[in-house]
Ligand code: ADP
């Protein structure tokens with residue numbers, strides 16, 4: 001088949017075939033009677049193993065786009081029948097809610113700006129809960145040891161092995177975000193979606209978060225789509241795109 005591979009500066013291997021193809025995606029929110037058009041025909045290909053950074057002004061639809069890619073929301077149907085979000089050989093716009101839940105559990109990791117950890121759970125539980133979602137209650141029992149081992153391994157790698165029993169409230173922002181990253185990676189996703197993962201952190205902490213993601217990405221061959229305002233982070237990625245007036249422009 002002649003798959004081309006390229007060694008990147010980031011040390012990752014990028015394959016030439018896309019893992020994700022977004023075509024003609026429109027998204028309009030409705031607030032009461034007011035329509036808020038956000039995306040006006042987004043086209044985007046992401047190759048397997050690639051790190052794509054999305055830049056764009058606040059309110060330009062970056063989070064909206066990540067949500068559509070991650071199966072958390074759907075593109076408009078009425079305005080654009082040809083809208084397509086393809087992940088590998090799956091057409092996400094045609095899939096049931098249940099299938100999208102599976103897709104999120106099996107294939108996608110999500111990291112948010114504000115961590116979204118569960119306050120009642122310990123650090124370790126916040127990470128293993130992803131395994132529970134994937135395997136269900138019964139399946140989780142059968143896989144429990146494997147999931148707990150993997151969660152502890154990830155937390156150890158991110159320098160949190162001394163925090164396993166702590167609650168999120170007892171952690172710093174940087175530590176919370178590292179827990180959130182471990183949670184996103186627990187099911188070995190092939191695509192990590194990160195929405196301003198360093199946006200709430202000071203510079204140095206942000207860099208350590210980024211290093212954790214980069215290191216893991218290299219080892220796991222992860223594909224990464226990241227939203228950030230930080231041009232220095234963007235400069236490290238394989239490719240930068242901008243959302244302008246609801247469309248993608250290559251930067
Ligand atoms: P960004 O992440 O680039 O800052 P968003 O994708 O969050 O932008 O939002 C784009 C626009 O859509 C904003 O004007 C925002 O207010 C609006 N918006 C986002 N989510 C919703 C929603 N659930 N309901 C209504 N409007 C929304």
Ligand code: MG
Pocket residue numbers: 062063064195
């Ligand atoms: Mg946003």
